[in-house]
């Protein structure tokens with residue numbers, strides 16, 4: 393056993409198994425001290441926040457690397473799924489077996505196809521995706537079409553009024569090739585796997601991204617709730633760690649994805665073994681529920697008053713120092729963060745460790761010739 397001093401976030405015992413090495417304690421003089429580790433033996437809800445360019449995606453990349461490095465005996469208990477909205481993690485493809493999935497219309501070389509089971513979207517998900525009101529003529533028409541058992545989106549077109557706006561919208565959805573009646577999420581549930589879902593092709597399509605995340609998050613929740621009931625010393629379906637970059641895209645406002653993540657994952661995810669890691673530039677956009685449910689908060693530099701106030705209002709009583717004052721200790725350097733850990737009721741300033749794989753989130757350089 394190593395005698396190096398270490399801080400373990402999210403767990404009270406000092407065990408060495410099932411931990412991710414995230415960085416080092418940062419002293420007031422800028423020197424780095426004891427290693428800081430994050431527990432993965434229990435489910436957690438973690439929030440990584442900070443203003444643009446101060447290290448959120450980099451930190452998430454470190455967490456992904458650490459999952460990839462866990463001994464197989466531990467790793468096979470989990471599957472890790474990363475929702476990559478900007479395509480910054482896609483360059484980790486192949487690193488320690490990491491796989492990248494992308495929707496058929498936006499698949500780059502080497503990425504596996506990501507298809508969404510068409511029946512995994514609820515009636516309300518389809519209404520949000522199509523931009524129609526559930527309580528409208530189109531809504532009623534769609535509900536009638538979906539009532540007739542399992543379907544392909546092409547099949548729905550045949551079941552609604554021919555030539556209607558709804559039929560046109562459904563035809564458009566069918567043309568994306570994203571939804572399939574025979575698709576499953578099984579590939580993402582391979583024990584020990586790390587899957588990056590590259591949704592960067594839908595940069596201007598918030599409804600499509602939301603539909604993907606809502607259906608995935610709900611399906612994983614249902615699968616784990618079911619598996620949990622049957623678990624008896626053997627794990628048929630792995631525990632899930634869902635990492636979402638730019639999480640405000642899903643949780644700002646009243647989206648279907650935001651509702652599933654808040655209601656099923658944050659409020660009820662502990663028992664079925666669902667862990668969530670959300671990264672955002674705008675913690676104020678995630679809502680109070682997210683800030684209060686997160687048991688580990690990694691906060692890089694923030695300067696916007698709304699964001700600082702949101703964190704301040706969620707500051708646990710054991711953190712004596714106001715967030716803004718603690719923030720001053722981070723300095724202007726990238727990669728430093730305040731970490732608030734509910735389990736050990738502690739707050740530290742840390743420096744995230746250097747990445748080993750390529751980081752895809754750097755700024756482009758200006759060419760001078």
Ligand SMILES: Nc1ncnc2c1ncn2[C@@H]1O[C@H](COP(=O)(O)OP(=O)(O)OP(=O)(O)O)[C@@H](O)[C@H]1O
Pocket residue numbers: 442443444445446447448449450451673726727728743744745746747751753754755
């Ligand atoms: N822990 C770290 N150690 C060394 N460099 C870092 C660290 N964290 C961030 N950086 C540097 O800062 C740059 C920006 O970090 P990152 O891409 O994570 O920003 P971000 O907060 O995700 O920004 P955005 O919100 O624009 O996506 C990185 O390309 C890297 O050069």
